[in-house]
Amino acid sequence: MAGTTIVWTGIASLDARMKEAQVKAISETARALYIIGRKVMNKSVHLCPKDTGFLRGTAHVAPPVIEGQSVLVQLSYGAEYAIYVHEILDAVHPIGQAKYLETPVLEAQSTLAADMSALLQGRIL
Numbered sequence: 001m002a003g004t005t006i007v008w009t010g011i012a013s014l015d016a017r018m019k020e021a022q023v024k025a026i027s028e029t030a031r032a033l034y035i036i037g038r039k040v041m042n043k044s045v046h047l048c049p050k051d052t053g054f055l056r057g058t059a060h061v062a063p064p065v066i067e068g069q070s071v072l073v074q075l076s077y078g079a080e081y082a083i084y085v086h087e088i089l090d091a092v093h094p095i096g097q098a099k100y101l102e103t104p105v106l107e108a109q110s111t112l113a114a115d116m117s118a119l120l121q122g123r124i125l
Contacts, residue, residue, distance in 0.1 A: 029116070031119075032120055040108045047097055047103060049100065055077060059076075075101060086099060086102070
């Protein structure tokens with residue numbers, strides 16, 4: 001009976017390379033998510049009600065925070081009254097609308113996987 005023997009050496013090296021690949025994948029995911037967050041915030045700023053322009057000027061996309069295998073990118077407005085402008089649906093805004101952050105976030109959900117894939121493959125959105 002003929003047989004074949006396979007000997008695998010360097011398993012520690014393979015393990016190290018796999019860990020490096022995992023760190024790189026998480027880092028690239030964070031980069032892509034940050035780019036998408038900035039794109040969403042850009043849309044949000046255009047929907048944000050404008051009176052003096054102060055509220056729009058407080059738009060912020062925080063750099064990615066990596067915790068284990070999770071990535072967090074936070075989008076926010078810094079004005080103390082931002083939540084009220086965002087949530088009061090019957091307010092009349094000559095420029096902009098309520099739900100100025102929620103609307104583009106919900107819209108982005110439909111293309112999130114494709115956008116992430118494109119960015120991770122080096123394509124521009």
